[in-house]
Amino acid sequence: xxxxxxxxxxxxxxxxxxxxxxxxxxxxxxxxxxxxxxxxxxxxxxxxxxxxxxxxxxxxxxxxxxxxxxxxxxxxxxxxxxxxxxxxxxxxxxxxxxxxxxxxxxxxxxxxxxxxxxxxxxxxxxxxxxxxxxxxxxxxxxxxxx
Numbered sequence: 001x002x003x004x005x006x007x008x009x010x011x012x013x014x015x016x017x018x019x020x021x022x023x024x025x026x027x028x029x030x031x032x033x034x035x036x037x038x039x040x041x042x043x044x045x046x047x048x049x050x051x052x053x054x055x056x057x058x059x060x061x062x063x064x065x066x067x068x069x070x071x072x073x074x075x076x077x078x079x080x081x082x083x084x085x086x087x088x089x090x091x092x093x094x095x096x097x098x099x100x101x102x103x104x105x106x107x108x109x110x111x112x113x114x115x116x117x118x119x120x121x122x123x124x125x126x127x128x129x130x131x132x133x134x135x136x137x138x139x140x141x142x143x144x145x146x
Contacts, residue, residue, distance in 0.1 A: 025058055027088035028100055029072035031125055034085070035107045037076055039115035049110035053103045082121075086128035097129050098139065105143035 022030075032053060036046045047069075055065055079085070089100060104125060108118040126136045 022084065022088050024088060024092060024096075025054075025068060026072060026075070027085045028057075028103075029054055029068050030075050030079070030085045031082070031089065031100060032103055032107050033069070033072045033076045034082065034121055034125065035104050035118055038117040038121040040117075043111045046107050046110040049107045053106060057099065057103075082125060082128055086125060090129045092129075097131055098135060100129070101126055101131060101135060101139040102143055105139050109143055 029050070032050045036043060036050060051065060051069055054060070054069060055062075058065070058068075060068065075085075089097060092100075101122070104122045108114050108122060122140075123136060126139075
């Protein structure tokens with residue numbers, strides 16, 4: 001009886017863990033959305049920039065892109081911390097993490113101003129995904145010029 005109970009729990013827990021896995025694309029979209037909500041304001045220019053950034057880097061239909069972005073928005077509003085997103089992204093190649101960092105700044109600059117909360121969340125994300133302060137500054141300066 002105990003072995004049957006053990007098998008039941010192992011089977012159900014493994015299914016639960018599989019369903020909780022987050023795709024790289026969703027994690028990236030969530031981190032971009034975190035910047036939008038960092039200042040407690042939803043800015044349409046920043047949202048459009050997020051969509052443009054995702055469209056540039058992912059080969060998705062407009063419908064799939066909107067579903068991904070809406071899912072990211074929902075995930076961010078329910079999240080209690082950044083770890084569930086950054087833990088996925090930290091495993092990506094350095095170049096992809098740099099591209100994300102540049103995207104974070106791109107979204108932050110979309111409304112023409114950088115809120116201190118936006119800068120703070122970008123700094124935290126940068127640290128949590130294993131990038132250096134130098135990477136943080138270079139990405140900021142490269143997006144400020146655009």
